[in-house]
């Protein structure tokens with residue numbers, strides 16, 4: 001499947017009781033390796049990473065975890081000092097991860113898809129995924145996410161593979177994170193932290209960066225106790241135990257309070273910064289409204305092809321990457337309808353299942369572009385195994401940001417790579433949908449026509465005789481309204497058109513007749 005080059009088919013082995021399930025990614029990963037791909041080294045999924053030969057070069061591969069960590073610290077200071085090659089240095093920076101998920105509901109395919117997506121996310125963040133484990137449970141274990149027996153298995157797996165990080169497919173409570181780290185003896189990261197990490201790598205604008213930082217701080221704040229405990233334990237004393245006993249304030253806790261205060265101050269500062277930036281954005285939107293320039297927002301699941309679609313519709317050079325969340329900062333492009341009316345297209349941040357609330361909150365001002373749009377192009381990857389689940393995930397976020405009522409066209413993209421038969425139910429369910437391929441251009445012209453037909457129409461009919469020195473007004477009628485008739489007379493341009501109310505006001509002095 002071309003749209004998910006990094007995905008794999010997981011074989012789930014049900015054990016005798018049918019209660020626990022392991023997903024062994026080893027075979028598939030070996031195949032991937034043969035293709036010569038180390039994502040995150042030379043571009044995500046571009047196939048441009050070093051091949052097997054380079055990977056097999058003697059060096060850091062054979063090192064024990066502690067040695068790798070020690071070396072990483074040294075190379076942190078200087079590559080020359082550690083006397084290793086550039087390739088090895090980069091490899092060293094790749095985190096070697098094992099994924100762990102809990103399958104509580106839905107079908108086995110859902111669980112597989114979710115872990116496959118986590119693998120893509122991890123690779124986007126620059127990690128090397130070594131293996132993945134899913135456990136079938138009624139609900140995640142409150143203490144350790146997966147059951148205690150599974151934790152022991154995972155510990156062995158992590159040790160045998162020389163992994164240095166475990167990524168959990170879910171949001172871990174601080175205690176779960178701490179307990180897992182204690183037992184697994186490696187860093188544990190949850191899905192939310194992973195997404196935040198990708199966002200941090202991709203944010204470019206001032207606003208994007210501030211939004212990510214805000215989300216990260218909020219995430220950290222909630223987990224301060226857990227991490228503080230960990231840190232103080234490493235420093236030799238358990239919070240509230242060795243320090244001051246029950247109810248006592250250990251040194252760790254004091255530090256937590258200081259950290260919390262610092263984080264709160266930083267959060268307040270970022271909020272202020274963001275609201276100033278939001279002011280600029282609102283002014284721009286108001287300006288657009290004043291000129292009644294219709295806006296189309298492109299939203300959709302990450303990697304669905306939003307940027308590619310923007311490029312193929314408007315011919316703009318927007319970054320297209322086979323990576324999740326390549327677009328974090330909205331890009332707006334102006335374009336014109338066949339009859340010359342100007343309208344804008346805005347590409348927005350990609351959506352993903354269980355998009356953490358902190359992120360939605362932090363990105364609210366960006367996402368409001370969608371809520372404020374006249375039309376929404378909801379892009380879906382038609383070649384994905386479960387496009388309906390992607391649509392549902394996107395709509396959940398749209399509802400949260402108050403964009404549920406925006407007129408929507410579902411754009412089923414990647415028609416060139418999709419199984420068209422499998423898409424029939426989706427097309428049937430989504431009546432206002434269109435099948436396109438941003439890659440081949442198939443359906444793009446039809447999509448443009450559909451967009452134009454769905455744009456708000458200027459609603460005031462005017463007939464005006466505009467003197468030649470007011471050519472600016474005639475140009476505006478062309479770009480903001482629709483011209484029905486135009487005639488050059490001895491006294492000026494006689495124009496019969498439909499325009500928005502503001503422009504009608506400016507044309508009023510020259511009006512011949514006007515009908516509302």
Ligand SMILES: Nc1nc2c(ncn2[C@@H]2O[C@H](COP(=O)(O)OP(=O)(O)OP(=O)(O)O)[C@@H](O)[C@H]2O)c(=O)[nH]1
Pocket residue numbers: 002003300301302303304305306307308309319320321322323324325326327328349350351413414415416417436437438439440
């Ligand atoms: N086969 C096929 N691939 C496509 C098509 N459109 C986009 N892609 C590929 O899908 C990947 C993602 O495309 P983008 O346009 O970056 O997707 P996006 O939705 O903007 O992604 P994010 O910004 O990461 O959320 C790239 O590898 C594109 O080349 C298409 O019509 N057919």
